[in-house]
Amino acid sequence: MPFYITTPIYYVSDVPHIGHAYTTIVCDTLARYHRLRGQSVRFLTGTDEHGQKIARMAEAAKVTPRQYADKFADAYRATWKALEISNDDFIRTTDPDHEATVQEMWRAMEKNGTIYEGEYEGWYCVPCERFYTEKELLQPGNLCPDHKRPVELVKEKSFYFRLSQYTQPLLELYEKHPEFVQPANRRNEVVAFVREGLRDMSISRTTFAWGVPVPGHPKHVIYVWLDALCNYYSATRRSDEAKPFWDDPSSQIVHMVGKDIIRFHAVFWPAFLMAAGWPLPSTIFAHGWWTIDGEKMSKTLGNVVDPLKLASDVGVDAFRYHVLREIPLGPDGDFNHEAFIGRYNAELANDLGNLVNRTLGMVHKYGIVPASSATDPFGVADAMSDYARALDEFQPSKALEAVWELVRGANTYIDQKAPWKPESPRAEILGNVLELCRVLSHLLEPFMPERSLAMRAQLGLGDEKTAWPAWQARSFSPTPATPLFPRIDDDRKKELLERWRPKRVAAEAAESQADDGRISVDEFGKVDLRVAKIVSAEPVPKAKKLLKLVVDLGEERRQVVAGIAEAYAPETLVGKKVIFVANLKPATIRGVESQGMILAAGGADILGLSAIDQDVPPGTKVR
Numbered sequence: 001m002p003f004y005i006t007t008p009i010y011y012v013s014d015v016p017h018i019g020h021a022y023t024t025i026v027c028d029t030l031a032r033y034h035r036l037r038g039q040s041v042r043f044l045t046g047t048d049e050h051g052q053k054i055a056r057m058a059e060a061a062k063v064t065p066r067q068y069a070d071k072f073a074d075a076y077r078a079t080w081k082a083l084e085i086s087n088d089d090f091i092r093t094t095d096p097d098h099e100a101t102v103q104e105m106w107r108a109m110e111k112n113g114t115i116y117e118g119e120y121e122g123w124y125c126v127p128c129e130r131f132y133t134e135k136e137l138l139q140p141g142n143l144c145p146d147h148k149r150p151v152e153l154v155k156e157k158s159f160y161f162r163l164s165q166y167t168q169p170l171l172e173l174y175e176k177h178p179e180f181v182q183p184a185n186r187r188n189e190v191v192a193f194v195r196e197g198l199r200d201m202s203i204s205r206t207t208f209a210w211g212v213p214v215p216g217h218p219k220h221v222i223y224v225w226l227d228a229l230c231n232y233y234s235a236t237r238r239s240d241e242a243k244p245f246w247d248d249p250s251s252q253i254v255h256m257v258g259k260d261i262i263r264f265h266a267v268f269w270p271a272f273l274m275a276a277g278w279p280l281p282s283t284i285f286a287h288g289w290w291t292i293d294g295e296k297m298s299k300t301l302g303n304v305v306d307p308l309k310l311a312s313d314v315g316v317d318a319f320r321y322h323v324l325r326e327i328p329l330g331p332d333g334d335f336n337h338e339a340f341i342g343r344y345n346a347e348l349a350n351d352l353g354n355l356v357n358r359t360l361g362m363v364h365k366y367g368i369v370p371a372s373s374a375t376d377p378f379g380v381a382d383a384m385s386d387y388a389r390a391l392d393e394f395q396p397s398k399a400l401e402a403v404w405e406l407v408r409g410a411n412t413y414i415d416q417k418a419p420w421k422p423e424s425p426r427a428e429i430l431g432n433v434l435e436l437c438r439v440l441s442h443l444l445e446p447f448m449p450e451r452s453l454a455m456r457a458q459l460g461l462g463d464e465k466t467a468w469p470a471w472q473a474r475s476f477s478p479t480p481a482t483p484l485f486p487r488i489d490d491d492r493k494k495e496l497l498e499r500w501r502p503k504r505v506a507a508e509a510a511e512s513q514a515d516d517g518r519i520s521v522d523e524f525g526k527v528d529l530r531v532a533k534i535v536s537a538e539p540v541p542k543a544k545k546l547l548k549l550v551v552d553l554g555e556e557r558r559q560v561v562a563g564i565a566e567a568y569a570p571e572t573l574v575g576k577k578v579i580f581v582a583n584l585k586p587a588t589i590r591g592v593e594s595q596g597m598i599l600a601a602g603g604a605d606i607l608g609l610s611a612i613d614q615d616v617p618p619g620t621k622v623r
Helices: 018-036 052-060 065-082 094-109 165-178 184-195 224-229 231-237 257-274 307-314 318-328 337-366 380-392 396-417 426-444 449-458 490-500 503-514 521-525
Strands: 003-006 043-049 087-091 115-125 129-131 151-160 215-224 252-258 281-287 291-294 334-335 529-537 546-551 557-562 577-581 587-589 591-594
Touching: 003 018, 003 215, 003 231, 018 043, 018 065, 018 252, 018 281, 018 291, 018 307, 018 318, 018 380, 043 065, 043 231, 052 065, 065 307, 087 557, 094 115, 094 215, 094 224, 094 231, 094 257, 151 215, 151 546, 165 184, 165 257, 184 257, 215 224, 224 231, 224 257, 224 380, 257 281, 257 557, 307 318, 307 337, 307 490, 318 334, 318 396, 318 449, 318 503, 337 380, 337 396, 337 426, 337 490, 380 396, 380 426, 426 449, 557 591
Parallel strands: 003 043, 003 252, 043 087, 252 281, 291 334
Antiparallel strands: 115 129, 115 151, 529 546, 529 577, 546 557, 587 591
16 A cells, blocks of 8 residues: 655745654654555655745845745755655745646636635735634734734735535545544544634735746735645656555555644645545644743744754764654653653663663673574564554554563563573573564664664674564674663763753853843843733633733733732733833743733732833833
8 A cells, every 4th residue: 555644844934943853753754664564655845935924034035035945945955864854755835846736726626616706805924824814813913823923904806715615525524534634632623613614715815926826817826825735746746656646546645744734734635625626635643842841942032952953962863762752643742851861861772772782792702693583582573563553543652662662571581581691591592682683673763764774783684674574583693782872971961951051041041150140221221111001911821820911012012921820810900001121032931922021029929010100101111
């Protein structure tokens, strides 16, 4: 059965970070696993390069949109090469063959009567490249629910897609094929959204030109999400070799995406395909987001994790192993640098590395030729069954747990059999462990491709290939041991943690050591204090001390997070005037962006807000 897996195509607005790397490593692992099973596999990734946001960013950078996109497309290619990603194709939405297929899809949808012309007026978020209803926006201020920034009211001539007529067909799809949207909580979310009833959607724009032209209407460009989603299909039109991965009814087609874009993939994309009369994918799997040491990843906080830096410092395979092992695929996860080192030492250096190292060490110490028995003492067949089931169900962390049961079992086997005792059957004991290591090297190859090859080289097997490993009786002529994963000692750990510290934390630490805490009059003069009026207040979820406030500064409104929930009920704050620090850099607190600070005094039991004794208009500067 052909297996076709895709990452989302990544927007060329920044360089790759751990979130991009995670999705791509997961897809790479699944692609390698299905190749290991002997299946025909195609693995696609790429970049999304059209849209108003890219046009504006390129203009700000004083380059053409294509030049802007080239820079980031190259960065993604280089990152995936460094992380041992085995993609068969890399697509860019600016590729001529992709643009041609997007127009082909448009014509097919138009022929089937699902596109009509009209005029659109609605709230548009440029960073999201999507329209929102007033119900979906944060109030007051008409803020995008994702970016917490004002949306733009757009009115223009537009072509519409009859999405509304696909409400029932989509619900029937989800009912008949529950595997279409995974995991279950995401499927429930999608079903609830569709059950509310779908509205026709605008699928063209006329206010900018950076996109795929609408066939026959060159003043219109095709909606960036219709353009982008089509990449999964257009990549299979590039060659006769690629076509079966979409055209073969037995093909398993999997789109791996982040939870923030599940609706585009599980609602809009199948509706577009139905409208064009093209086959549907098999599964849309949406995984969660990574936080970093408990905080949302943010440029402002300086805590964006560079996967290349971690891979360079500790090894690509160690980084791949950690992100695949740390959390089940689906929920959100937290990346903690100390936990990364702890897992490296405990599982890679101690469990696996020590198993190989101690076994090879005894082989050369005792000068024997190890040979495995015909009977497997470790339960390899059962473990491989658990491993395969886990990966078939998109759970790489569970597959690794099945592998580690074998690793721990082998270390226990050595301790119990004691091959260092003269009367023990050393050749058979050590041969059994080496045969297990051979099997392990193949099972681990989808996760750690480079170190798996190194394992087989040390076993004297070279680059042995196998469709699916199985226990065999054999003799070994291994090479001397070289540590697969050298242990990170305390000094190295301290060095790495300092190197990986978020830039903001490092800067704050350096600053605190450089002075005695006092500031000059000139420094104080840089603080922009304003009178602000609180217009709304609500609790921050799962944070008993925090409130999310929207304040009126006269010419604008800002959102701010304040630790005053234990002293003030939200409803008592509306209408109060406070002193506000207006030129503080934004920060993300418990996943909520805070665009300034209000001044308050004391702890929760005596806390009081700063105040003024006159009716001063919001926005007035405090001197």
